[in-house]
Amino acid sequence: MAGPIFYMAITPNVKAYSGIALVLGLILPLCYHIVYLKLRYMELAPNKRLPRSSINTDSDTDKTSAAYATRMVEMYERIGQDEKCIAVIDETLSSFTKHKRNALSIGPSKDKEEVGAGFTKGDLEEIDADDLKLIINLLHTKGQVLTRINGFSVGPKLCAKINEDTIAIYENCPAARKLDSTIIFPVYSICAAQLKGGMMEEDDMRTLQRDLADRFAHEANLEAYHFARALAMQAEIRAALGGFMEALSIFEKMRMIHLPDVHPKLLTKTYAQDRCAQCFAYSAVWLMQLGKGHEAIERSELVITDLIPKYDKGDVLGLLNLFIPIIRVLKWHGGVNRAREVFEQFMPEVPKHHLGTMRHPMLLLLSLCNDDSSASSCNADSLESDITLVLKLDFPDMFDNAFTSICWSMKSFVAKLCLELARRLEPSCISRYELIQKGIRFSLAADERVRGRKKNVKHIVAYEAHQAVFANLLRLRLAGSDASVNVVDTIQTIYGNENGIESFGSSSNDTRIELAKRLVVRESIGQNTVVGKKVSFMSSSRSKSIALITGKQRFYS
Numbered sequence: 001m002a003g004p005i006f007y008m009a010i011t012p013n014v015k016a017y018s019g020i021a022l023v024l025g026l027i028l029p030l031c032y033h034i035v036y037l038k039l040r041y042m043e044l045a046p047n048k049r050l051p052r053s054s055i056n057t058d059s060d061t062d063k064t065s066a067a068y069a070t071r072m073v074e075m076y077e078r079i080g081q082d083e084k085c086i087a088v089i090d091e092t093l094s095s096f097t098k099h100k101r102n103a104l105s106i107g108p109s110k111d112k113e114e115v116g117a118g119f120t121k122g123d124l125e126e127i128d129a130d131d132l133k134l135i136i137n138l139l140h141t142k143g144q145v146l147t148r149i150n151g152f153s154v155g156p157k158l159c160a161k162i163n164e165d166t167i168a169i170y171e172n173c174p175a176a177r178k179l180d181s182t183i184i185f186p187v188y189s190i191c192a193a194q195l196k197g198g199m200m201e202e203d204d205m206r207t208l209q210r211d212l213a214d215r216f217a218h219e220a221n222l223e224a225y226h227f228a229r230a231l232a233m234q235a236e237i238r239a240a241l242g243g244f245m246e247a248l249s250i251f252e253k254m255r256m257i258h259l260p261d262v263h264p265k266l267l268t269k270t271y272a273q274d275r276c277a278q279c280f281a282y283s284a285v286w287l288m289q290l291g292k293g294h295e296a297i298e299r300s301e302l303v304i305t306d307l308i309p310k311y312d313k314g315d316v317l318g319l320l321n322l323f324i325p326i327i328r329v330l331k332w333h334g335g336v337n338r339a340r341e342v343f344e345q346f347m348p349e350v351p352k353h354h355l356g357t358m359r360h361p362m363l364l365l366l367s368l369c370n371d372d373s374s375a376s377s378c379n380a381d382s383l384e385s386d387i388t389l390v391l392k393l394d395f396p397d398m399f400d401n402a403f404t405s406i407c408w409s410m411k412s413f414v415a416k417l418c419l420e421l422a423r424r425l426e427p428s429c430i431s432r433y434e435l436i437q438k439g440i441r442f443s444l445a446a447d448e449r450v451r452g453r454k455k456n457v458k459h460i461v462a463y464e465a466h467q468a469v470f471a472n473l474l475r476l477r478l479a480g481s482d483a484s485v486n487v488v489d490t491i492q493t494i495y496g497n498e499n500g501i502e503s504f505g506s507s508s509n510d511t512r513i514e515l516a517k518r519l520v521v522r523e524s525i526g527q528n529t530v531v532g533k534k535v536s537f538m539s540s541s542r543s544k545s546i547a548l549i550t551g552k553q554r555f556y557s
Contacts, residue, residue: 073089160199167187226270247286251286280299331369364390
């Protein structure tokens with residue numbers, strides 16, 4: 001098709017485009033065919049493909065076998081053949097595992113005690129430094145490929161298990177002492193992110209994260225950019241535990257050794273993201289928590305002017321790690337317009353990315369927070385599409401956990417959107433009811449996420465952002481409830497105003513709540529839904545009852 005167009009074209013542009021298409025049409029199929037033939041040749045040469053003889057045979061053959069295996073994995077990954085990539089990795093790794101237990105094994109055997117990823121202590125004792133390096137790289141690649149194959153609902157947990165096994169293999173293999181320790185640093189970094197995202201089991205005191213960060217800092221202090229990354233991790237963990245002063249102190253150490261013109265490329269190449277740049281954004285939140293609002297805004301402006309414009313726009317998750325902390329600071333200090341302006345300018349829309357759809361919802365929220373107008377002045381078409389978007393909006397748990405740990409739960413973010421849109425709708429509108437219900441549901445999920453196993457507040461910064469949203473959603477529901485609405489949650493504690501709770505008192509034997517306006521209530525004993533202007537809840541060890549008085553009817557339960 002390109003040939004006739006090229007010869008019949010009149011304008012230079014059409015001629016140039018058709019010429020390019022003609023040339024590429026000849027070259028690209030040939031290149032693909034060469035790659036296919038090469039892979040087929042390697043598949044048909046198993047003696048060259050897998051390092052099966054790597055334990056007891058000639059070292060030159062070992063290196064050749066490892067090189068072939070690595071090259072095949074890289075080629076399959078590059079052309080998107082993920083399943084074949086996993087198959088080659090598994091087959092290569094299996095060639096190192098010889099000390100597995102079988103049905104004839106009697107009694108305990110130290111050599112056959114599994115360490116991780118199918119490797120036993122006996123296997124690791126016979127592996128040399130080059131083989132260990134190959135194994136670590138293959139496991140790292142396998143984790144990334146499994147995440148792509150399984151998506152972000154399952155993939156990160158599989159990847160986290162592989163990274164956990166990789167660290168165990170590194171710690172238990174004698175050959176690790178002969179390796180440069182920097183090979184394990186990217187695994188430390190991604191494990192920290194997965195712990196933060198809730199993909200690994202962790203206690204409320206973040207013992208694993210703290211130990212991992214301290215070990216990383218101890219091992220990385222000989223090379224500046226690795227040490228800077230380790231310090232950024234340490235600072236983040238200290239802040240997550242509420243030690244904002246200590247976190248800022250560690251941040252200042254990182255800032256002294258961080259070279260902004262040199263380190264970003266090295267950090268991105270090694271760790272996939274520039275975590276040191278993200279630490280600058282986090283530090284603005286830490287300053288805010290210490291009551292240093294002016295300094296927090298200055299730090300946010302530094303991130304906006306010096307870091308965001310240079311940051312890789314293809315790294316959507318990394319950009320959000322820069323934006324969300326500074327939006328949190330600016331929004332809570334009256335800088336909504338500034339936050340919206342910067343986010344609109346630098347945050348790309350990447351529909352295929354799992355977080356690429358964040359651009360429009362964030363811009364919508366920042367617009368709504370800066371607009372006190374009523375529904376009558378809103379564009380009806382835009383409002384309807386925005387409501388549809390928000391009612392479908394959600395984010396993977398890993399990223400909600402991660403951003404909750406930093407400063408703001410994504411569940412709370414969605415609840416805030418629901419709140420702001422619902423405020424612009426009439427009480428009789430069904431979309432208003434749906435938004436309020438979703439907002440409360442997500443607020444309850446956010447409340448659970450910001451708390452630890454013992455229901456104590458675990459993420460103080462995210463908790464402070466979430467608390468007001470939850471209370472305002474409840475007030476909005478109380479103010480516009482009607483008998484036709486059929487769902488409410490039990491209200492335990494709420495601070496009221498003229499539109500909500502009028503009084504609240506409690507003791508061991510008696511609890512009373514009086515409501516100023518109509519409220520839909522689901523009483524805690526049965527499942528009856530009743531409506532009243534004044535409600536008294538009374539409970540004691542002997543009897544429980546509810547009496548509600550409306551204009552003409554009295555309900556008992």
